[in-house]
Amino acid sequence: AQRVTQPEKLLSVFKGAPVELKCNYSYSGSPELFWYVQYSRQRLQLLLRHISRESIKGFTADLNKGETSFHLKKPFAQEEDSAMYYCALRAFTGSARQLTFGSGTQLTVLP
Amino acid sequence: GAGVSQSPSNKVTEKGKDVELRCDPISGHTALYWYRQSLGQGLEFLIYFQGNSAPDKSGLPSDRFSAERTGGSVSTLTIQRTQQEDSAVYLCASSLDSLQGGGEQFFGPGTRLTVL
Numbered sequence: 001a002q003r004v005t006q007p008e009k010l011l012s013v014f015k016g017a018p019v020e021l022k023c024n025y026s027y028s029g030s031p032e033l034f035w036y037v038q039y040s041r042q043r044l045q046l047l048l049r050h051i052s053r054e055s056i057k058g059f060t061a062d063l064n065k066g067e068t069s070f071h072l073k074k075p076f077a078q079e080e081d082s083a084m085y086y087c088a089l090r091a092f093t094g095s096a097r098q099l100t101f102g103s104g105t106q107l108t109v110l111p
Numbered sequence: 112g113a114g115v116s117q118s119p120s121n122k123v124t125e126k127g128k129d130v131e132l133r134c135d136p137i138s139g140h141t142a143l144y145w146y147r148q149s150l151g152q153g154l155e156f157l158i159y160f161q162g163n164s165a166p167d168k169s170g171l172p173s174d175r176f177s178a179e180r181t182g183g184s185v186s187t188l189t190i191q192r193t194q195q196e197d198s199a200v201y202l203c204a205s206s207l208d209s210l211q212g213g214g215e216q217f218f219g220p221g222t223r224l225t226v227l
Contacts, residue, residue, distance in 0.1 A: 006153075034215075043218045043219065044154075044202065045217075046215045046216070086153065098144055098156050098159045098167065099144075101153050101156075104153045104154075
C-alpha cells in the first residue's frame with residue numbers, strides 16, 4: 001500500500017528566508033505526486049503537481065525517485081504563504097485511484 | 112459555475128444519533144470522493160465513486176459509515192449511531208475523471224461534525 005509521510009507538523013520561518021516542506025512516500029509503482037494547500041478559512045486546493053514541473057507562487061517541488069521524496073521549496077517565504085500544506089500521492093492499483101495524503105505541515109511565516 | 116458545495120456546514124449531534132452529510136459536486140465531474148480531516152491526523156480517505164462503477168469503500172472505518180451517490184451527482188454520507196471519535200471535518204471532493212484530468216481534485220468547504 002502507498003504511504004505519504006510529512007515529518008514536520010509545524011514549521012516556522014521568517015519572511016524572506018528559504019523554506020522547505022518535506023515529503024517522503026512509499027509506493028512500488030510509478031507515482032503521481034501533488035502538493036495541496038489550505039489557507040486559513042479557505043478550501044483545500046491544488047498547489048502544484050510533479051508532472052507539470054511548474055512553479056506556483058514561487059514554490060517548486062522535484063520528484064526524487066531515488067530518495068522517494070517530493071519536497072516543496074521556496075527561496076524567499078512570504079507571510080501570505082502561511083497555511084497548511086499537504087503532500088499527496090495518486091497511485092493506480094486496481095480501483096484505488098484516490099489520493100493518499102500526508103498528515104500535513106502547518107507553515108507559519110513570521111514577519 | 113459554482114464549486115463543490117456541502118451541507119450542513121456545521122452539525123452538532125448527540126452520541127448514538129444518525130447524521131447525513133450532503134455533497135454537491137461540480138457539474139460534469141464523474142469522480143466523487145469523501146475524506147475525513149481530524150485534528151493532527153491529516154486527510155483520511157473514506158470512499159470514492161467513479162461514474163456508474165461500484166464505489167471503492169475501502170476507507171470506511173466501520174459499518175456505521177455508508178455513502179451513496181444518486182444519479183451520478185449528489186452524494187450523501189451517512190453515519191449511524193455516532194460516536195465521539197467521529198467528530199471531524201468531513202470533506203467532499205470531485206474531479207473530472209479519476210483517470211484523466213491530471214488528478215486534480217476540487218474540494219468543498221467541509222462539514223464540521225461534533226458528537227457530544
